Amino acid sequence: xxxxxxxxxxxxxxxxxxxxxxxxxxxxxxxxxxxxxxxxxxxxxxxxxxxxxxxxxxxxxxxxxxxxxxxxxxxxxxxxxxxxxxxxxxxxxxxxxxxxxxxxxxxxxxxxxxxxxxxxxxxxxxxxxxxxxxxxxxxxxxxxxxxxxxxxxxxxxxxxxxxxxxxxxxxxxxxxxxxxxxxxxxxxxxxxxxxxxxxxxxxxxxxxxxxxxxxxxxxxxxxxxxxxxxxxxxxxxxxxxxxxxxxxxxxxxxxxxxxxxxxxxxxxxxxxxxxxxxxxxxxxxxxxxxxxxxxxxxxxxxxxxxxxxxxxxxxxxxxxxxxxxxxxxxxxxxxxxxxxxxxxxxxxxxxxxxxxxxxxxxxxxxxxxxxxxxxxxxxxxxxxxxxxxxxxxx
Amino acid sequence: xxxxxxxxxxxxxxxxxxxxxxxxxxxxxxxxxxxxxxxxxxxxxxxxxxxxxxxxxxxxxxxxxxxxxxxxxxxxxxxxxxxxxxxxxxxxxxxxxxxxxxxxxxxxxxxxxxxxxxxxxxxxxxxxxxxxxxxxxxxxxxxxxxxxxxxxxxxxxxxxxxxxxxxxxxxxxxxxxxxxxxxxxxxxxxxxxxxxxxxxxxxxxxxxxxxxxxxxxxxxxxxxxxxxxxxxxxxxxxxxxxxxxxxxxxxxxxxxxxxxxxxxxxxxxxxxxxxxxxxxxxxxxxxxxxxxxxxxxxxxxxxxxxxxxxxxxxxxxxxxxxxxxxxxxxxxxxxxxxxxxxxxxxxxxxxxxxxxxxxxxxxxxxxxxxxxxxxxxxxxxxxxxxxxxxxxxx
Numbered sequence: 001x002x003x004x005x006x007x008x009x010x011x012x013x014x015x016x017x018x019x020x021x022x023x024x025x026x027x028x029x030x031x032x033x034x035x036x037x038x039x040x041x042x043x044x045x046x047x048x049x050x051x052x053x054x055x056x057x058x059x060x061x062x063x064x065x066x067x068x069x070x071x072x073x074x075x076x077x078x079x080x081x082x083x084x085x086x087x088x089x090x091x092x093x094x095x096x097x098x099x100x101x102x103x104x105x106x107x108x109x110x111x112x113x114x115x116x117x118x119x120x121x122x123x124x125x126x127x128x129x130x131x132x133x134x135x136x137x138x139x140x141x142x143x144x145x146x147x148x149x150x151x152x153x154x155x156x157x158x159x160x161x162x163x164x165x166x167x168x169x170x171x172x173x174x175x176x177x178x179x180x181x182x183x184x185x186x187x188x189x190x191x192x193x194x195x196x197x198x199x200x201x202x203x204x205x206x207x208x209x210x211x212x213x214x215x216x217x218x219x220x221x222x223x224x225x226x227x228x229x230x231x232x233x234x235x236x237x238x239x240x241x242x243x244x245x246x247x248x249x250x251x252x253x254x255x256x257x258x259x260x261x262x263x264x265x266x267x268x269x270x271x272x273x274x275x276x277x278x279x280x281x282x283x284x285x286x287x288x289x290x291x292x293x294x295x296x297x298x299x300x301x302x303x304x305x306x307x308x309x310x311x312x313x314x315x316x317x318x319x320x321x322x323x324x325x326x327x328x329x330x331x332x333x334x335x336x337x338x339x340x341x342x343x344x345x346x347x348x349x350x351x352x353x354x355x356x357x358x359x360x361x362x363x364x365x366x367x368x369x370x371x372x373x374x375x376x377x378x379x380x381x382x383x384x385x386x387x388x389x390x391x392x393x394x
Numbered sequence: 395x396x397x398x399x400x401x402x403x404x405x406x407x408x409x410x411x412x413x414x415x416x417x418x419x420x421x422x423x424x425x426x427x428x429x430x431x432x433x434x435x436x437x438x439x440x441x442x443x444x445x446x447x448x449x450x451x452x453x454x455x456x457x458x459x460x461x462x463x464x465x466x467x468x469x470x471x472x473x474x475x476x477x478x479x480x481x482x483x484x485x486x487x488x489x490x491x492x493x494x495x496x497x498x499x500x501x502x503x504x505x506x507x508x509x510x511x512x513x514x515x516x517x518x519x520x521x522x523x524x525x526x527x528x529x530x531x532x533x534x535x536x537x538x539x540x541x542x543x544x545x546x547x548x549x550x551x552x553x554x555x556x557x558x559x560x561x562x563x564x565x566x567x568x569x570x571x572x573x574x575x576x577x578x579x580x581x582x583x584x585x586x587x588x589x590x591x592x593x594x595x596x597x598x599x600x601x602x603x604x605x606x607x608x609x610x611x612x613x614x615x616x617x618x619x620x621x622x623x624x625x626x627x628x629x630x631x632x633x634x635x636x637x638x639x640x641x642x643x644x645x646x647x648x649x650x651x652x653x654x655x656x657x658x659x660x661x662x663x664x665x666x667x668x669x670x671x672x673x674x675x676x677x678x679x680x681x682x683x684x685x686x687x688x689x690x691x692x693x694x695x696x697x698x699x700x701x702x703x704x705x706x707x708x709x710x711x712x713x714x715x716x717x718x719x720x721x722x723x724x725x726x727x728x729x730x731x732x733x734x735x736x737x738x739x740x741x742x743x744x745x746x747x748x749x750x751x752x753x754x755x756x757x758x759x760x761x762x763x764x765x766x767x768x769x770x771x772x773x774x775x776x777x778x779x780x781x782x783x784x785x786x787x788x
Contacts, residue, residue, distance in 0.1 A: 042717070043707050043708060043710065072704065072708075073704060073735055073737075075720065075736045109703055109707070215709060215712070218704075218711060296609065296779075296783070297783055303780065304784025306784070306785075310503040311609070313612075314437060316436075317436040317610070318436075322436065326469065341467055342467070343503050383780050383781065386780055389690070389694035390695070
């Protein structure tokens, strides 16, 4: 997997564990138009604070990312560590320090091991290659069980534009305006306002629609770099068709990454789409879908393959959305189980149970109150989720 | 355990399972001043709807309660079943039908087996005795592992007043203005407005401060019957001292029941008090404590006995309460682990881990922003929680 004008590398720096890739680097040959969206958690990790500031210029040339340590809640030391890491990289790459973005994921509250980063910097930079993106995707994994990458192309104004995206997820996932780490690279030539707007819009429909456990991380970020090497006509406000194509493709890339995060949620055995239709507005549909998606009782019932719609309607009832319980329809896949608030009986329930044995499940709720419709993507809640999170730091 | 002027009985009616107590009855010899608080879930079970209406009169004489079936989301049939159960009882007891309250807990969406109730009614009423309250507390259990009762006395105006309370809890517990089933009996002579107000106030500080899993049931209710057989001076607006004593005692009774529910939460291995101090107001303290208490990541870390304060501060950061992360102190028990947003080191963490091995744990958060302080009571999130809820209906 290659993408024009970008190189990448990853090494095992020993930041927390030995002998696993934990430090990654992405470099754009020319300075790239770069936009980002970041966590809305009030507690923001040092790299988030630094990158938010640096991206005001809308340009970047390198992303340095580590796993094993979130570099969050580490006070002044955290920002010093982020700045020092950046400086080590910019010196070695001979680029402006302001053109470096840093990113961290892992345990909160522990100091970043900058010595490990320093010792590995030569090897990291010397290892830059056109084919090492998959290594970076591996280096950012924490409790992820598989790395997550997407490659896509689109033709805009007779130029083939490439997109490459990577993400890590697994836990502490209920992004709000941004999600866990995701980096998207494109060779498109696009102006900064369009890039930022496209990212915001696509993110709202994708990463912001997933939830693993209702917890929002301190380190969430999605960054997109567009280095212009495709030499397409500039995508800007005078090129609405290019803009639309760019955004649609970006949304596809982010959606694919978002669904990969859900299907690899901590302990997940199933991917579940919660669709609420017939709400009075999209906001209400989203709020209700999110409440159902975050209910531990609903999620454990999915794990148990139990068509327990009572828990679903109980979660709907505490969502804050007004509706008439006696008008509600609930379906698992194409099996309508509840009609106007009442069960259609044991036979239908048996068929719904069959649907629950599948790996990908759609739960559809119709309130029949309006035309608001939204989807939230989530996973089930298994014994392994508890095992993983009871043992995470040991 | 006896209480003046009340009798009780319980039978195995076979409503869902055979050979376990599942139908309970409490009767007050004289009509009792009776108040209730009910679930705020928009989806309300038939018995909740019926009792809310009947309690407008502020009087009741009997409570008929079953487990195994919630009689929720069963449409017109649900209300018919509730009314028929009430009628069967009032006929047999020869009291006004309006003086009967009904209550149900168990699976949502299935029809109540009124035939089973009918067949058992004679045996139930004939079995009324002064000593069977513990049997009723057992009959209302679902995934509870122990029955929950409290007995307390207080002297008001030279009269000894008795209180007896019972409750069931276990799962779908984040009461909002009311909780799972709880019945409190007292021989106090008290007027209805005072009784209702005392119940509301005491409930707000007790049942409404606990959460097992963030889910609010469709069937929550707390009912208090005061039959006046203590012959104390009337507790009313002209007796503020009696009023205060009554409310304080009621609060103690409800708090003890609430803590029993938490320590018997589904799969719980630990009881945890989340105390947030130094907030700008009590509302903000409560909101933050509740967000931390409902975080799956925090709860699994407690189960894993891991002093993972990063998850705590991440949950605080998404609570919606504004605070300065660099001023936060966090303590487990009497071990201060985080001072001004920074860890006090590995040694202290080791001592905090020792605290986490205890069965009752206090987590104290100080924001240093004001004087708002509130507590929420919860439990940890264990493998057994998932096992119980993946298998509940099978």
